[in-house]
Amino acid sequence: MPPLFPVTLVLHSVACTLYLVHVLWRAEAPNQKLGLVAWIVLALAFASQAADIAWLCMRGLHPVANAREAVFFGAWLMCGAYLAATWRRRLPVVGALVAPAALVLDVATRLVPSQEIAHAGSTLGTLGMVHIALATTGIALFGVGAGSAVAYIVAERRLKGKRKVVMGAGASLETLDRLNRRCITLGFPIFTVAMVTGAMWAAQLPGVGVFTPQYAIATAAWLLYAGLLLLRLLAGWRGRRAAFITLAGFVSAATVMMIYVVRGAA
């Protein structure tokens, strides 16, 4: 286990608690300071996890050494993407979704026993490593997009349902939709290259082939995101529809990753 993992875990848990308190307990009158404190604590957790990733790298367990480390790295990237996207304008409502998801992934990856041995680079090859790194980065960005999509759906339902309106109650619909669009726009080309390198790598591996269930699900995710970007561009799609497609795409992409994690542990 990485040396700073307990510290990361504690910081991450504190950040999650603060975000959830901000969003649930004080839903009727959110405290902006609480959102800022949560952001800072999450940033500290991010820094601590970065040190752990560096420590793992020095021992040969780099982020793409196996599926477990890739997920650990992905969770870290997801937090980083959220922190970067909310550097100027905090969106605690998205943090309340992203931070717990990343925490669950962190804990899950450390609980899963690693069957794949270090220095996997020699077995993966450059193509495999590039594929895993890009796929992980793409999915991490989709994860933040999915967080903003969920926040959008909840906020929109609240507005359509004409519920209680309070001063400064979190992010506006437009802000959430913008974050969603940016994450997908940035994540899609990365994921596309990951798809291509994945296909090339699979074709090289003896007895694997491109036409696997994982690849089919990943293709479905890619098609959903491609369609979404196209419809956003050509038909002006935005809002709830975009949020639902983002969620569907993320579930597909994350499923592929989970399949690899479970297989790695088996």
Add this chain to the structure above:
Amino acid sequence: MSRLCVIGLSHRTASVELRERATIPGTELPSTLARLHAVPGVHEVMVLSTCNRVELYAAVADESAVPERLRAALLLGRPHAAELERALYVHEDQAALRHLFRVASSLDSMVVGESQILGQVKEAFQLAVDAGTVGVVLQRVVPHAFSVAKRVRSETEVARSSASVASVAVELARQIFGDLKNRAVLVVGAGKMGDLSAKHLKAAGVNDLHVVNRSPGRAEELAARLGGRAHPWEELDRLLQKADIVLCSTGAPEPVIRRDRVEKVMKVRRGRWLFFIDIAVPRDVESEVGELENVYLYDVDALEQVVATNLEGRQREADAAGVLVEEELQRHLEHEQALGVVPTIKLLRARFAEVAAQEAERTLAKLSSASERDRQLVTQLAESIVNKLLHTPLSQLKRETQRAPSSDEMAALTRRLFDLHTGLTGSHDAILDDEPQADSAEPKRGRSNS
């Protein structure tokens, strides 16, 4: 000795018609203050006149007739005086202080938690200060009321939610669009409510405002007032395609904006969010419009429902704020009680200092060969003994004063014991902190914590 007293009427005791008659115009306030200040037994006075209350806060002599004289002076020359008198209330001492704290904290307002009242109390206080009708008592209690109000606003949620249709509309727009600075607002119709809500949106930062009305003259007039542009009614569809927020307040008997119309508009808008605020009765926007994607429709009922829910929440918070006010009231009363014993403390210290000085003088007269340094040491020794001797009884006196309401008895007993008669003046707060220290020859100086 002065007592605090409040005489007035408010939305709780008087109808709006009566309040209108009682209101003192701003131009008359200085002369009213001077007239009330001239009433025998009135030491200080401040007048608060708003649309929901007319009250005077006064520091008066401890005579039962003074509040009655103030009542009469307040009603003097006013039409319907008998009716006004029935609506008047009088609060004295602790009740008056509680009332002031609650008024400044907006807990006694018609819309609990509204922010205007604090500014109005501040203005009233400043006016009284300028008129020279404020003294020690009001200088102490009114600023404390400001700090109580600040605490209530920062420590409770009493003022967090929007409490008017216009402010709810603005808040909803913010929840859809975020910053309203570069948003286009279309005002459909020239109704009074639309005018008010548009002003709120302008105040929230909107700078692109358009008005469309069946009667071009009224559209021009409203546009000029709001700093927007007027358009003929025929341009409604084109304007709907561009606007982000549509504020409807026509007098039309049937909806002027129907679902099919908005559907067409939304196609051109490529799904851009559109927010309808329909404050017209009968409604201007068909309710089915709200079912369309990325279209949000709030009519008067929906807006008022939000306001009512928010007000319920404020009322719940007002209970918590009430506890806070009581806490502050208690603190203030304790401080006031402590101040009551200050003249006795001053006299006692002066008496002891006098004795010490005399004894030091006598001793030094016998020490003819003493150097300047020795003389200083003897004087310091005498002062030090006095300070050490006084430390415990003075601390005890202050403690007892804060604990027991019958502190006057304790002070009276002390004066009798030490035969203290001479009157003294000076800063009470300084005396409370200027306590002789048992372990030091020099008295410790500091600030009062209340």
